Amino acid sequence: MITCPTAAELQAALTLFDRDDAGPADPRRVFLARVADNARALLDREATLGEAAEAGERARLAVLLGVEGDFTDLNRQLCDALRSGAIEPRDPALLDHLRATAIARIAIDQPGYCGLEALLGD
Amino acid sequence: MNIPAALARLAPHLSARATTAVNARQLSGGASLETWAFDLDDGTPLILRRRPEGAAMRETAAPLAHEAALIVAAARTGAPVPVIEHVCDPEDGLGEAFVMRRLEGETLGKRIVRDAAFDTVRPGLAHRCGQVLAQIHGALLDDLPSLATSDARGELARYEAVYRQHTAERPTFEAAFRWLEASAPEPVTPVLVHGDFRNGNLMVHPEQGLVGVLDWELAHLGDPAEDLGWICVNSWRFGQWRQPVGGFGDYQALLDGYAAAGGREILLSRLQFxxxxxxxxxxxxxxxxxxSFASGADPSIERAMIGRRVSETEIDLVRLMEAMA
Incomplete structure (x- = not known):
């Protein structure tokens, strides 16, 4: 599951924003309305792509670590292995995983972000 | 607190020809600082920077009087900064605040990197940024208010500690911390570092180019390459990723400008670190x-959504790690 924030947290923030939608159109409100629109579009993308992204991430983690487990557990194991030095930060298999993960996440979070083009374009 | 009324009362102290302040309007309402634009009735355009009541200071932020003193010191180096007009006293009724001249220009990176209005100045902007950074870094340390000192390893350790306080589990960050720790450059003699030199804090005029370096809240003593690297972070290139310096210039132009204004030699590898x-x-x-969203301190959609900008930094870090692998 994508966290920080989860889709449920985003939805809760949106609900709160929509409930308060009575104030005058001050610049802050206009700005937040644009952020809210972005959040709705993100949630739509996550509803379509989220499950496949997590399945792909979990499958790659299992291969990289050579063990089975759920996504959260495997992801934590990878973090621990990197922190302890068991996996080198520029290990090619690790970088392949981080690359695929970054591409799948940006497709949900911010598909127009130019770092994607930069990563693919080199 | 009635800001416009307090500014009107302050006006005669800001200019001998002024009797009141007009057109007071809040430009931004950040959680840690407010910015107000206003004019004196003699036509002087001004800015008020103030800390809202009860606002938490940014972790490394200095008091505003400190920031004003820094801007005054930076002005002595020849770097373009706003003129400080007044540091507020409690009797001004504005809280912790100072008043500075309002500069004309644009701070929005999106406009600076794209709008036709900036076509003339854009090609020289990276070189100019290099020059201005060399001026700032040349500040005499005796002139400065007391500042924290940091270097590459110190900054890394500080941000890793902050990350460890959080429950997030991000393998790309874990890898990046170890990679950067292994490649951290040796410390150099510390200089005055602006600390937030990037689009958003650079006032750019369509004809005069860079006319003001703003927001000195994060200034400290440290590695001069920190400022050169920060303006090259992809998050403020606004789509123009092929132009590493703020989306408007290349590395060499920045380094050439730096050298031309007397800055000490900085290797590209150090900048890229x-x-x-x-x-x-x-x-x-x-x-x-x-x-601050998760804890309930700020339940706004803005604070929730910024968490999803973490992935932009991950994709940028993966690209940088691949390039150096």
């Missing part, structure tokens, strides 16, 4: 800002 650390720092900052 700080650029990568910059992406990592920005990623950790996004997580921290999301934390």
């Amino acid at each position: 700080w650029q990568a650390l910059g992406s990592l720092k920005w990623g950790v900052m996004c997580l921290m800002m999301y934390s």
Whole structure:
């Protein structure tokens, strides 16, 4: 599951924003309305792509670590292995995983972000 | 607190020809600082920077009087900064605040990198940024208010500690911390570092180019390459990723401008180390800002959404790690 924030947290923030939608159109409100629109579009993308992204991430983690487990557990194991030095930060298999993960996440979070083009374009 | 009324009362102290302040309007309402624009009735355009009541200071932020003193010191180096007009006293009724001249120009990076209005100045902007950074870094340390000192390893350790306080589990950050730790440059003699030199804090005029370096809240003593790397972080290139310096110039132009104004030699590899650390720092900052949503301190959709900008820093870090692998 994508966290920080989860889709449920985003939805809760949106609900709160929509409930308060009575104030005058001050610049802050206009700005937040644009952020809210972005959040709705993100949630739509996550509803379509989220499950496949997590399945792909979990499958790659299992291969990289050579063990089975759920996504959260495997992801934590990878973090621990990197922190302890068991996996080198520029290990090619690790970088392949981080690359695929970054591409799948940006497709949900911010598909127009130019770092994607930069990563693919080199 | 009635800001416009307090500014009107302050006006005669700001200019001998002024009797009141007009057109007071809030430009931004950040959580840690407010910015107000106003005019004196003699036509002087001014800015008020003030800390809202009860606002938490940014982790490394200095008091505003401190920031004003820094801007005055930076002005002595020849770097373009706003003129400080007045540091507020309690009797001014504005809280912790100072007043500075309002500069004309644009701070929005999106406009600076794209709008036709900036076509003339854009090609020279990276070189100019290099020159201005060399001026800032040349500040005499005796002239400065007391400042914290940091270097590459210190910054890395500080941000790793912040990341560890968070429950997030981000393998790309874990890898980046170890990679950067292994490649951290040796410390150099510390200089005055602006600490937030990037689009958003650079006032750019369509004809005069860079006319003001703003927001000195994060200034400290440190590695000069920190400022050169920070403006090259991809998060503020606004789509123009092929132009590493703020989306408007290339590395060599920045380094040439730096050398032309007497800056000591900085290797591109050192700059790029700080650029990568910059992406990592920005990623950790996004997580921290999301934390204030998660804790309930700020339930706004803005604070929730900024957490999803962490992935932009991850994609940038992956590209940088691949390039150096």
